[in-house]
Amino acid sequence: MLTLREKYYDFDQISSKVFKCRRDDQFFTMKIVSILNEENQANNGVPYWIIREISILKELDHINIVRLIDVMTDGPDLFLVFEYLDNEFQADFLKNPKMFMYPQMKKEFLYQILNTVAYLHARKILLRDLRPENILVNVRTQVLKIALFGAARTFEAPLEAYSSSVGCLSYRSPEVLFQFGCEKYSTPNDVWAVGCIFGEMLLHRPLFSGPSDVELLDEIFTLLGTPTEETWPGVTSICGTCALMGPPQQPKDLAKEFPMLNPDGLDLLSKMLCLCPNYRISAEDAVKHPYFKGV
């Protein structure tokens, strides 16, 4: 079996744990992951998130997902070899000023994100940590890639209880913030995150940015209104949520908040940011939405 140095060469450091390397005439990106803990002990072996990330990535073959090519071990380190994305691919895609030059480009990228999420859900994978930092884009070719599957996991239907402390706070859905239904959440959680990214694309700032669960929920309800039994059946029976919900608020007019959106766009955004997870649009249906006519 070939060792790491025999298989790959011409290492070129990109960041502290990421290298560009070569094999034959092809370039690759290599990510180094240490399985040692803070005390430099591998007392519990390979971290669970690495096991999940690698095994999930090995299964996927999609143009909008960064492809994992190889996994190698060397002492206490794991070396994950990914397809090489040239300098034109910028991480944290919403920080790219060129992103906002053409409205059609936003629509194109949103479509690609939803298409990828639908693909993952059809393969029983929850992303759980979808945010702009994990999305790379090549503005010239208009190709988008989702990276980092550390928080992803497979799911069974009906879903079990999964950890509710996942994902960047700003992109967490109300049901996760509520720990709705004993930490059970599903595919709508990812759709909510896409809705937040959509809003961020339009406003050039995070849609919700509260520093804590309670403040974030307050921001959400300020924009979308406080949920009621009518808009979210079962919401009032959630233990301890009355305190979280605060005083009742009416939903704002999204047309005024997002004047740049046409009626189809407003309809899609409102369906993705529907408070009740049961009523929220699925990624599969969102891809077929009239907003994407002509994409």
Added chain:
Amino acid sequence: MASRLEQQQQPTNVGGENKQKNMGGEGRNRRVLQDIGNLVGKQGHGNGINVSKPVTRNFRAQLLANAQAATEKNKKSSTEVNNGAVVATDGVGVGNFVPARKVGAAKKPKEEPEVIVISSDDESDEKQAVKGKKAREKSAMKNAKAFSSVLSARSKAACGLPRDFVMNIDATDMDNELAAAEYIDDIYKFYKETEEDGCVHDYMGSQPDINAKMRSILVDWLIEVHRKFELMPETLYLTLNIVDRFLSVKAVPRRELQLVGISSMLIASKYEEIWAPEVNDFVCISDNAYVSEQVLMMEKTILRKLEWYLTVPTPYHFLVRYTKASTPSDKEMENMVFFLAELGLMHYPTVILYRPSLIAASAVFAARCTLGRSPFWTNTLMHYTGYSEEQLRDCAKIMANLHAAAPGSKLRAVYKKFSNSDLSAVALLSPAKDLSALS
């Protein structure tokens, strides 16, 4: 008349409040048994015609012409079409009764095909049916169906349930986001396509130091460990999948077999659980037979050998779905299915011979036979599993035999686990006596 036709074409009320008694024979000069046995069992017939519309004169002639061509090609093929109500199903939903029109005598083709017999409502036409008797007897021998299955199909038809009625098992989940109903068909299609990846070939020949009996002892112990740690059921199934796949690619000395077991469960726990047991927990439970460094080394070896492929369909994925298709929210049934499946997983030949979806479907079939759920195999189950009763019989028979042998077996983890009242004590129930006699 028109209103009556419309009424007949409404989907059958299944499980509804105001069930109408069977009015099948009303207003028609027809004997009872003919009346309730008038459903075409299969939609697609051997001659390539999809019988899902009324048998009109033209259609009958087309059937005969096609049958004639088919006969010349292959004398052996045999199909029988009954005149009367033909069930048109839309694949998943409710079968609709489509009233058939009376069929006049079509022109006889030169060579009377023996393969198709279309009986009319008239008594006189029974003579015509005799002509095809030999062909029918031949085909009856080939596709022998036990009398009880014919009766149950007829009684179902008599109750107003089409024989090929398929229940939509996801209908109630459309408003439950936890059920992921909109993706469920895609998910199971994907499972079926990829289940081969998780299958293992017969590897004992390449294992110089271990045998099937040792594997059974290991699995028995792992089931106990799994229960002690109170892990999720999918963790157990993934553990055993990892063990088998690893043993199929690497020869393991006898003294390391238990190490492979605990390392596999460690990996499966990290993959499936929210809070996985730690390495030291596994070291303790194996009575310090190994040190943690050995477990960590084996963990890496297994992951490398399996090339990190852990997202594989196991019988568990299919068991959940097929149990739902059998009898939703029937705890006794569910526990019996899992009991039989776990007995099957302990049995090396079962794991080697059958793919995960077939093991799951067989467990459901065997459980229905054991608990006397009639009919033993429904069209709904056939639709969602993709397997017929015939395809499951051998594997189900093995499971029934394992159930019968369980009380006297030295390996008692599964039996002990399912003798518990919190799992409906299904292990204590009498096994299905002779699956081959049931149908």
